[in-house]
Amino acid sequence: MTKDDQPGSTLPRRQLGRALRDAREGAGFTLERSAQLMEMGKTSLGRIEKGQNDKVRLRDIETLGELYGLAAERVEELKALAQQMATKSWWQASRHLLFPGYNTYLGLEAGASRLSFYQPLLVPGLVQTLSYAKSIERNYLPNETPDDIQRRVDLRIRRAAILTRHRSPVTAEFIIHESVFHTVVGSPAVMAAQARHVADMGTRPNVSVRILSLSASLPPEGVGVPPYIMLDFPADSRGFTAEPPIVYTEGAIGTMFFEESDDVKRYREIHEAIKSAALEEKPSRDLLRQVARRHEQ
Known part of the structure; x- marks a missing residue:
């Protein structure tokens, strides 16, 4: 670690x-x-x-x-x-806007072949809508200038291209707690659009969305687990072995990378346990669209 x-x-x-x-x-x-x-x-x-x-x-x-x-x-x-x-990444111009440790994560995310998310608090950045992202930034950073907020939002939205690019899009699995979509960020209209967007993203062949419903019985392995992202990497085309997987977590006072094989194995076990309690993909999309309709009412 x-x-x-x-x-x-x-x-x-x-x-x-x-x-x-x-x-x-x-x-x-x-x-x-x-x-x-x-x-x-x-x-x-x-x-x-x-x-x-x-x-x-x-x-x-x-x-x-x-x-x-x-x-x-x-x-x-x-x-x-x-x-x-020596080649600068596209986000380097905005490094001053990134939280400590996040620049490192972006560099790893850009090279990953598979991402596995568990998020019980917020919609993951890769599937946020523009309006949701703006509302999040305004709530968390009320003292930021409008220009800096816009740059942060642009950075977040641009990241999502790894899911939709035509060549080798990243495979991503999202397990999101249903309560995330009942917590109003911005307005009910923003939440309705956000829920529909996540449901639509779940129809892409490289994206899996699973909702941990309010009625789900959370397995013991999932109790007290903070949001995390597991990153898996491909082998290099020139014959370099694949970079070992990593787990990235965020907390109130900083970020943490778990790299030891035992730690990563434990997170995989936790992920599978949480996934077993979540809805399958189609029921998850159906639930998200129901939540969207409720917000629209």
Whole structure:
């Protein structure tokens, strides 16, 4: 488990760091010995292996590759990853608007192949309507300028493109508590449109929406569980192994990433238990449309 506010821990950085660590261990070097031979601090090399550096010098990759006996082709692949790190993501211009740790999450979300959400409090950002998102931002950040609120909303809405893009849309599963749609955000009209939008998104082949109804008996595994997102990653097209899955959670005082395999396994068990108590997909859509009609009345 790591508390992470490192802006560099996006997918290419993590892949590069993991590949260098695996190469070091495969060559039989300790972190201390490698750092000594590289004439750099142990902490500096450790940050590279953890994907926490904004930049990694290409000559350092070449030297590490020579030290670990990597083939020239593999070194070039690692250098290509380092060059990806220098490319600014589309949300970087709005980094000052992001909560601590969220920049890291966006970098991981952009590279994920599957997202699994549990949300008992709010409509998840990826399926929020424009009006709902604006109402949320105004309620939570009343001192923000209208321009900053609009930028936050634009950022949130733009993220949703990963679900609707034509090429390789992300597979996403949403388990949302019914109470989320009874809690009025903005106005009943906003909530009606929001409920219908989530129902419509659930008809997409890559999106699953399951509602945990008010009458559901929550399994013991789901008691006291905060909102979370599980992220699964694909293998790289150049042969890098898939990044291990991660669980991202948000709390009142910060964000947390769970990366240890036992922690992720436990969250998967919790997710399956909550899902077993939720409605199937079509009944979930039917319920959302019923809630929308009630708001419209």
